[in-house]
Amino acid sequence: MFNYIVRRLLQMVLILFAISAITFFLFWATPANPALLICGKDCNTERIAEVNASYGFDDPLIVQYGRYMSGLVNPGGRELGSEGSQEHCSWPCLDRSLQNGLQVTDSIADAIGPTFWLATGAAVLWLVSGVLLGLLAALRKGKWLDKLSVGLALFGVSFPTLVLGYLLVFVFIVKGGLLPYPDQANSSPSAGLVPFFQFYILPWVTLALVNAALYTRLTRANMIDTMNEDFIRTARAKGLGERQVVFKHGLRAALTPIVTIFGLDLGALLGGAVITERIFSIQGLGKLSIDSVLGNDLPVVMGVVLVAAFFVVFANIVVDVLYAFIDPRVRLS
Amino acid sequence: MTLGATEASPPDGGLPSEHIAETAEAKQIEGRSLGQIAWARLKKDKVALISATLILLIIAIAVLAPLIVKISGFPPDQPNFKDSNGNDLLDTQLGGIPAGGLFGSGMSSEHWLGVEPQNGRDVFARLVYGARASLLVALGGTVVAVVLGTVVGMVAGYFRGWVDALLSRVMDILLSFPTLLFILALTPVIADRAQSTFGIPDNNTLRMGVLIFVLGFFGWAYLARIVRGQTLSIREREFIDAARSLGAGPGYVIFRQILPNLIPTLLVYATLIIPTYITAEAALSFLGVGVKEPTASWGRMISDASNWYEGNPLYLFFPGAMLFITVLAFNLLGDSVRDALDPRAGRS
Numbered sequence: 278m279f280n281y282i283v284r285r286l287l288q289m290v291l292i293l294f295a296i297s298a299i300t301f302f303l304f305w306a307t308p309a310n311p312a313l314l315i316c317g318k319d320c321n322t323e324r325i326a327e328v329n330a331s332y333g334f335d336d337p338l339i340v341q342y343g344r345y346m347s348g349l350v351n352p353g354g355r356e357l358g359s360e361g362s363q364e365h366c367s368w369p370c371l372d373r374s375l376q377n378g379l380q381v382t383d384s385i386a387d388a389i390g391p392t393f394w395l396a397t398g399a400a401v402l403w404l405v406s407g408v409l410l411g412l413l414a415a416l417r418k419g420k421w422l423d424k425l426s427v428g429l430a431l432f433g434v435s436f437p438t439l440v441l442g443y444l445l446v447f448v449f450i451v452k453g454g455l456l457p458y459p460d461q462a463n464s465s466p467s468a469g470l471v472p473f474f475q476f477y478i479l480p481w482v483t484l485a486l487v488n489a490a491l492y493t494r495l496t497r498a499n500m501i502d503t504m505n506e507d508f509i510r511t512a513r514a515k516g517l518g519e520r521q522v523v524f525k526h527g528l529r530a531a532l533t534p535i536v537t538i539f540g541l542d543l544g545a546l547l548g549g550a551v552i553t554e555r556i557f558s559i560q561g562l563g564k565l566s567i568d569s570v571l572g573n574d575l576p577v578v579m580g581v582v583l584v585a586a587f588f589v590v591f592a593n594i595v596v597d598v599l600y601a602f603i604d605p606r607v608r609l610s
Numbered sequence: 611m612t613l614g615a616t617e618a619s620p621p622d623g624g625l626p627s628e629h630i631a632e633t634a635e636a637k638q639i640e641g642r643s644l645g646q647i648a649w650a651r652l653k654k655d656k657v658a659l660i661s662a663t664l665i666l667l668i669i670a671i672a673v674l675a676p677l678i679v680k681i682s683g684f685p686p687d688q689p690n691f692k693d694s695n696g697n698d699l700l701d702t703q704l705g706g707i708p709a710g711g712l713f714g715s716g717m718s719s720e721h722w723l724g725v726e727p728q729n730g731r732d733v734f735a736r737l738v739y740g741a742r743a744s745l746l747v748a749l750g751g752t753v754v755a756v757v758l759g760t761v762v763g764m765v766a767g768y769f770r771g772w773v774d775a776l777l778s779r780v781m782d783i784l785l786s787f788p789t790l791l792f793i794l795a796l797t798p799v800i801a802d803r804a805q806s807t808f809g810i811p812d813n814n815t816l817r818m819g820v821l822i823f824v825l826g827f828f829g830w831a832y833l834a835r836i837v838r839g840q841t842l843s844i845r846e847r848e849f850i851d852a853a854r855s856l857g858a859g860p861g862y863v864i865f866r867q868i869l870p871n872l873i874p875t876l877l878v879y880a881t882l883i884i885p886t887y888i889t890a891e892a893a894l895s896f897l898g899v900g901v902k903e904p905t906a907s908w909g910r911m912i913s914d915a916s917n918w919y920e921g922n923p924l925y926l927f928f929p930g931a932m933l934f935i936t937v938l939a940f941n942l943l944g945d946s947v948r949d950a951l952d953p954r955a956g957r958s
Contacts, residue, residue: 295783300792304799431945435938437889439896439912440930443919451920548788552893556916567897570795578795585788593786 278601285594289587296586297349297579301342304575314375314573331358345372345579371580376572381580384565388549389584391464392561395484395553396546398477403485403492404539410489411496412528418501426493433490442483442556449479459557480557484550488542492535499531506530533604537596544592548585644874644951651950658946664939672741679739682722684732686739687904691730693720699730707921715924723928727918736906737928743814743895743907744936747821748887754826755833756880760872762830763837764864768845778838784831790893793824797899800824814905821900825887833879837872844868874951881944885937892933908933 312328313320329335333344348355348370357364357373357380364380366373371381414426449455456475463472503509504527512526549563558564562581569577652658671678679685693699699716701707707727708716715724715733723733766777800820804810844850845868853867894900895909903910908929915925 292783292786296787299783303796431938431941435885435934435941437892437930437933437937439889439892439909440926440934443912443916443926444930447919447923447926545788548791551790551794551897555897566791567794570798571898573798582788582791582795585791586786589788590786 278598282594282598285597289590289594292590293583293586297346297583298342300579300582301345302338304578305338305341311375311573311575315378348372371583372576374569374574374577376569376574376577381576384577385562385580385584388560388562388565390561391559392547392549392554392563394465394473394477395480395550395559395561396543399481399484399488399550400539400543400546402481403489406485407489407492408496408532408535411493412500414493414497415500415504415531416523423497426497430490430493430497433486434494436486438483438487438552439556441486442479442553445479445483446556459559461558461560464559480550480553480559483556484546484553492539495535495538496531499534500527503527503531529603533600536599536603540592540596540599541589544588544590544595545585547588547592549581648874648947648950652946655946655950657942658950661939661942661946664935665943668741668936668939669745671738672745675738675742679735682732682734682738683720684735686731686735686906689729689731690721690725693718699725700728707918715922724924726914726925733925733928736911737908737932739906740908740911740929740932741936743818743901743905744888744891744909744933747818747825747891747900748884750818750822751825751829751887751890752880752884754822755829755883756876758826758830759833760837760869760876763834764841764868764872766834767838767841768860768864768868770842774838777834781831781834784828785835787828789828790890793828793890793894794897794899797821797824797894814901817901821891821894825890829883829887833876833883836875836879840872840875841868844871878944878948878951881940881947885940885944888933888937888940 310325311334312325312332315328315332316324333341336344344355348366348368352368354365354367354370357366357370364373366380366382369382371385373380374384410426410429414423417423450458456479457472459476460472462468463476466473468476504523508530509522509526512522517526547562549561549566551563551567553559554561554563555567562584565577566581566585568574569581684690690699699708699721708725708730716730717724721732721734723737725732726736762777762781766774797817797820800823801816804816804820810816845863850863850867853863858867891900891907892909892912895907896913898913901907901910911929912926912933915929919926
């Protein structure tokens with residue numbers, strides 16, 4: 278088990294390394310001139326040469342990549358810029374923004390909070406509602422409740438986040454006046470629980486609907502399959518009550534594949550929910566990434582891609598290890 | 611997710627020759643009839659019929675867009691400030707919102723679904739042309755993803771060994787990419803590159819081409835995994851051995867013998883991937899890295915409408931409804947195709 282985890286973590290480092298190299302060389306090979314972004318409006322050739330020298334944009338790409346990676350590999354971080362504008366950047370150093378000069382690590386640390394609350398809240402919502410609805414549908418297969426939940430699921434899967442988000446804003450904020458307009462100050466629970474929930478409830482619903490629908494379908498299908506298994510008949514033959522058969526034997530087996538998918542979905546979401554954050558003006562990783570992409574802010578793009586990839590790969594490992602605990606048939610080697 | 615009919619591979623070798631001939635023949639008959647059974651089931655499935663009709667209708671709208679717009683009278687990019695009686699369409703006093711018309715959006719017998727604020731473009735024409743961008747990108751991206759995924763998956767599964775190891779690692783890396791983020795970041799970069807290196811102007815043909823390429827490129831890995839798994843099991847079947855012993859090369863076996871057996875899987879996957887690409891195109895255009903002004907796309911229309919919808923939600927409603935209907939129709943059809951092709955599927 279321990280060996281397995283160590284091996285997977287090493288694999289993760291390799292994959293992240295590959296992703297960093299691909300991202301770096303793809304983006305830095307663009308015609309966008311980073312020096313032009315830094316020196317701003319009143320720019321001349323001398324100033325550009327100065328910026329190029331101090332930021333090292335003149336060096337060959339491979340040298341620039343090496344310098345970038347040194348900030349991630351070296352536990353002491355690295356020094357940014359040259360003589361005049363030197364600045365220490367402690368580990369893990371992701372360079373600094375071309376637009377505002379802030380260190381990318383700090384910007385990401387600020388943005389991770391809102392994205393974390395957004396992703397986890399939505400995840401809880403869709404997991405609970407999806408599994409519950411799927412379970413009920415499976416137990417009443419063919420009845421009206423089943424048909425209703427299957428219909429709802431199809432409806433939910435087809436509802437683009439884009440449309441749903443604006444619809445909710447319009448109904449609950451603009452017309453209904455039931456909730457206040459989003460205010461960044463309420464994006465963490467320290468602002469008080471009521472404003473916190475008021476801030477996040479619509480984004481949570483927006484983000485959760487599509488996945489809730491998918492999880493309903495998945496739970497229903499798995500549960501129907503499981504309830505036809507031999508061990509369920511055995512459990513019934515032993516004289517167990519229906520509740521025990523369903524929850525202890527049926528649901529447990531039906532949920533194992535869902536744990537896997539849940540981990541992966543949550544991991545992907547922690548990298549930022551671009552659309553939802555944009556609609557509800559949440560200052561999270563998604564907002565940071567779209568701003569950096571539209572502003573050609575390559576170091577920030579690079580940083581956000583790496584962080585998001587880290588969540589995806591890490592979630593993969595957690596899920597695989599967790600799987601071994603839930604499903605006794607799985608032996609990790 | 612179980613996609614398509616995964617058949618267990620029968621035990622390999624050791625069978626008397628007449629037995630091999632028999633199973634091969636039985637397989638052939640089954641292969642033909644599976645398609646026929648599926649087709650018969652689809653024809654009886656009302657949901658499938660309705661959704662297929664809807665999809666054909668939307669495709670027809672996209673293809674015939676110039677004709678439809680000719681009938682309705684206003685091209686999608688043309689700003690309109692006066693109606694045919696010479697009255698102002700837009701109220702310059704109120705920041706250019708439509709003056710009058712049904713629901714305050716300038717709906718009239720001339721502009722069936724109203725006009726946009728400020729520039730007075732015809733909403734109906736933009737909606738019709740928007741179908742083009744959505745479908746073109748989604749279908750193109752699907753073709754790229756399916757072709758890449760199928761070829762790579764079959765090659766990895768057929769040759770095994772180091773080829774498989776290498777390709778599987780590539781799939782692992784691609785699957786770990788934060789896809790949307792990467793597409794977001796890469797689309798403008800590739801468009802820039804194409805412009806500076808090859809001198810292709812950064813117009814919407816290029817933009818759509820880049821979208822198709824990027825969506826397909828990041829979408830093939832998942833399918834490749836499924837195809838690889840199926841190829842691994844198909845290549846152990848007797849008919850493959852028979853073909854090889856008669857001197858068939860890898861190219862022949864892969865494309866003539868293995869590929870036909872993968873068709874059901876590919877069909878199901880393709881119908882389910884199209885709606886996700888339609889949503890993705892809308893999302894990218896909404897975020898400003900997809901189709902550019904003045905070309906219409908549903909995502910762009912929603913993005914534009916986000917400035918006005920508090921005053922008038924209709925601008926959001928039309929593109930939103932089109933997007934929803936299209937995605938729903940493809941999802942329903944995908945479900946029906948899967949059920950029709952997989953006799954064991956108890957899911958709905």
